Amino acid sequence: MAHAQAEETRVEWESALVQRARDGDRRAFERLYRDHVGRVYGLCLRMTRDAQLAEDCTQDTFINAWRALGQFATRSSLSTWLHRIAVNVSLAKRRKSGPVEPLPEEDDGVPGAEWTLETPVEVQEIEDAIGALPEGARDALVLHALYGYSHPEAAHMLGIAEGTCKAQLHRARRLLRERLGVEVN
Amino acid sequence: MSGSGDSNGRKVGSLRELPQSIAPAHDLWPAIESRLPAVTPERSPTEQVGPRHRRAARLRWLAAAAMVACLATGVWIGRSLLPGGATPTAPVAAAAPPAGSGLALTAFDRTYVSDPRYERQRAALMHEVQERLAALPPPARAKVSASLAAIEKAKQDLEGELGHDPGNALLQELLINTYQDEMRVLTDVHEASDAGRGI
Incomplete structure (x- = not known):
């Protein structure tokens, strides 16, 4: 109950900041930036695997968000909206910097969303294993398994078919299992 | 991958336990803010209610109010003052300036509105209407006066x-409509008086 009230207050506070930012208040926008930069940068870093590129993507994400703030519907999640922008920016930067890998065949044979490890593994070891995944598999895994987006949401953000997203997750699971040496369920 | 910070030997049993938030190595805000002055948040079409839009809406409302006042007066005159309760002329015809004036009301022409001939004719009509208004019963006089004031x-x-x-086409159109409305009221009052119903 207290948690729900706190969340409601947070959302109202955020809506007020969005409204002020829409009116051109940069201090309000800075506050939104400080609240969300970690999640945006975390996503960009995992998608690009390059700290400098991730910083550029984070900057562009907030610049684009500032431009498009008038189109943001305050009843939806600002965090998700920023993530969508961050994914678009990261994909665009990556396309510029290198060839696009081919998409795998669609595959529906993917288990549920909970990605548990048979044996606990050190954070850095998992991060390294995720970072070594092919781009498409990594993108799908980061959005779905780390940030909790559903298959349709992740597919929509990445601009791919849902079946393709599931196939990428299947591939990511197999490769993680091989690299970490533990079962990923 | 660098920058995850939270990796000091901690072990996790699920990918959901990995940190979602990672702090950048340095504050990105100054660089972002320095790029903001070049751009402004764009309003969605439904939210475009700046002072300019509010002013245009107010003026539209004023012109509409003038038209309503004019029509209401015309209908009232037709019903209560004219023989048989019929309006003697169609509204559009009533809005036209007197024959022979050489004036057209089909399109806005600022010169037309301030044309001395129009001004003279309007002044004469207004003078005549004021005289006839004085002869009207108080309720009728109040109604017509209120319309003309609006x-x-x-x-x-x-x-x-x-x-x-000066180049605003919407304002120009609203203004000419308002002149037409005024002319309609004046003509209605004039013709009603000609019909000999106490004016």
Whole structure:
């Protein structure tokens, strides 16, 4: 109950900041930036695997968000909206910097969303294993398994078919299992 | 991958336990803020209600109020003052200036509105109407006067706005409509008096 009230207050506070930012208040926008930069940068870093590129993507994400703030519907999640922008920016930067890998065949044979490890593994070891995944598999895994987006949401953000997203997750699971040496369920 | 910070030997049993938030190595805000002045948040079409839009809406409302006042007066005159309760002329015909004046009301022409011939004719008509208004019963006089006052207010506001924005086609159209409305009221009163119903 207290948690729900706190969340409601947070959302109202955020809506007020969005409204002020829409009116051109940069201090309000800075506050939104400080609240969300970690999640945006975390996503960009995992998608690009390059700290400098991730910083550029984070900057562009907030610049684009500032431009498009008038189109943001305050009843939806600002965090998700920023993530969508961050994914678009990261994909665009990556396309510029290198060839696009081919998409795998669609595959529906993917288990549920909970990605548990048979044996606990050190954070850095998992991060390294995720970072070594092919781009498409990594993108799908980061959005779905780390940030909790559903298959349709992740597919929509990445601009791919849902079946393709599931196939990428299947591939990511197999490769993680091989690299970490533990079962990923 | 660098920058995850939270990796000091901690072990996790699920990918959901990995940190979602990672702090950048340095504050990115100064660089972002320095790029903000070049851009402004864009409003969605439904939210475009700046002072300019509010002013245009107010002027539209004023012109509409003038038209309503004019129509209401016309209907009232037709019903209560004319023989048989019929309006003697169609509204559009009533809005036209007197025959022979050489004036056309089909399109806005600022020169037409301030044309001395029009002004003279309007002044004469207004003078005549004022005289006849004095002979009207108080309720009728009040109704016509209120209509003319609403129209006059709309005209003044529109002309004031046109002074600031002379090329505004919407304001021009609203103004000519308001002049037509005024002419309609004056003509209605004039013709009603000609019909000999106490004016």
